[in-house]
Amino acid sequence: MRRLALVLVLALGLPGLAQQAPQEARLRLLEEKLRCLVCQNQSLADSPAGLADDLRRTLREQVKSGRSDQEILDFMVARYGDFVLYKPPFKATTALLWVGPFVLLALALVTLAAMARRRRNATAEPDLGAEERRLVAQALGTQEDRK
Amino acid sequence: MKKALIPLALFLVIAGFLFAGLDLKPREVPSPLVGKVAPDFELPVLHQPDRLFKPADMKGKPWMLNVWASWCVVCRDEHPVLVALAKRDLIPILGLNYKDQPEDAKRWLKQFGDPYLFSVMDAEGRIGIDYGVYGVPETYLIDGAGVIRFKHIGVLTPEIVAGKILPLLKAMP
Numbered sequence: 001m002r003r004l005a006l007v008l009v010l011a012l013g014l015p016g017l018a019q020q021a022p023q024e025a026r027l028r029l030l031e032e033k034l035r036c037l038v039c040q041n042q043s044l045a046d047s048p049a050g051l052a053d054d055l056r057r058t059l060r061e062q063v064k065s066g067r068s069d070q071e072i073l074d075f076m077v078a079r080y081g082d083f084v085l086y087k088p089p090f091k092a093t094t095a096l097l098w099v100g101p102f103v104l105l106a107l108a109l110v111t112l113a114a115m116a117r118r119r120r121n122a123t124a125e126p127d128l129g130a131e132e133r134r135l136v137a138q139a140l141g142t143q144e145d146r147k
Numbered sequence: 148m149k150k151a152l153i154p155l156a157l158f159l160v161i162a163g164f165l166f167a168g169l170d171l172k173p174r175e176v177p178s179p180l181v182g183k184v185a186p187d188f189e190l191p192v193l194h195q196p197d198r199l200f201k202p203a204d205m206k207g208k209p210w211m212l213n214v215w216a217s218w219c220v221v222c223r224d225e226h227p228v229l230v231a232l233a234k235r236d237l238i239p240i241l242g243l244n245y246k247d248q249p250e251d252a253k254r255w256l257k258q259f260g261d262p263y264l265f266s267v268m269d270a271e272g273r274i275g276i277d278y279g280v281y282g283v284p285e286t287y288l289i290d291g292a293g294v295i296r297f298k299h300i301g302v303l304t305p306e307i308v309a310g311k312i313l314p315l316l317k318a319m320p
Contacts, residue, residue: 037176037281050246051281054272079279081179 023063030059030069034076035084043086178279178298185212185289186277190267193244193252200241200267202293209296209319211240211312212287213263213303214275216247217255219283225302226259232308233262238316242266245275245283288312290319 028045034055036047044052044059055076062072073085082088090098128136180186185202192198213229215222233240242263244252249268256266269275278287281300288297297315299307 040173051272051275054276058273058276078179079276080281081176081279083176 026069027056027059027063030063030072031056033073033086034059035086037080037084174282175300176281178295178300180279180287180295181298183295184293185287185295186274188269188274188277190243190269190274193242193249193266193268195265196249196268200265202289205239205241205289206293207291209238209288209290209316210264211238212243212278212289213240214243214245214278214280214283214285215266216245216283217251218247219245221302222284223259225284225304226262228303228305228308229262230260231305237313239264243274243278243280244268245280246270246272286312288315 031045032043034044036042036044036049036052036055038049038051039047042052044055059072062075067075076084082091082094088094088097187202189199189201192200215226229240232238240263242265244266246269252266252268256263272280278285284302286299286303287295290296296319297311299311
């Protein structure tokens with residue numbers, strides 16, 4: 001009897017679950033890609049705002065009706081603009097946003113290299129003439145410079 | 148001497164960015180809907196629920212759509228501005244009563260005055276999503292061709308009415 005029940009559960013339950021699971025995973029992924037506009041530092045997945053509930057409902061309906069991820073994201077952007085995406089597209093207006101950090105990194109590296117070179121030059125033995133060497137040796141009380 | 152100026156220059160650059168940042172309003176997201184045809188809908192009128200309104204009914208003349216709700220506290224701040232604008236009879240104002248109970252909405256209008264030609268009920272907030280509503284109150288200026296010409300998020304002030312909405316309205320045919 002128990003075995004029969006198990007077989008039944010596996011036969012009936014699992015296909016249903018299996019169908020539902022990828023849909024839920026897709027929903028979760030979509031919700032994390034979208035910003036809640038009420039509490040702007042939260043994704044739709046995390047936001048408790050009323051609007052986020054409504055948008056999650058809309059996402060669910062659209063996923064169920066078989067729309068692709070791109071269609072759903074386009075739907076959101078058409079209404080709320082690029083800002084609704086946590087990963088905004090690369091366009092003229094967002095170029096600084098995408099490239100800026102790398103520009104800063106490059107500048108920092110160049111500055112670092114310049115400073116390192118200057119420091120290496122500063123610690124190298126100073127270029128002294130014969131007269132200067134004699135004066136140094138005299139001041140230090142040594143007979144003659146070792147070189 | 149030159150070296151000493153580097154921190155000062157850096158400071159000025161950062162201060163410049165921060166100063167410009169003071170005037171930015173991150174909560175006001177520019178709407179992609181401005182310049183596009185107002186999304187279509189069909190919603191029941193608050194005071195006559197068996198009558199349905201569609202934006203096409205307003206075609207041929209400019210109108211304003213104001214998103215409001217009785218639960219929206221700041222809507223009370225903006226309400227006198229709408230009432231005053233309605234009295235001047237320059238443009239019909241329609242209300243989109245957003246995620247509200249009809250009884251509460253009617254009581255609210257009785258208490259604070261009704262500047263609207265009429266209000267329509269978006270009980271589930273679905274039309275709100277089509278219009279990109281995320282912070283009630285919001286106001287849309289729609290021209291005679293049905294195109295959204297201006298959107299304001301948050302409380303409408305007399306300055307915005309006089310400085311933005313009325314000039315745009317005047318420029319419309």
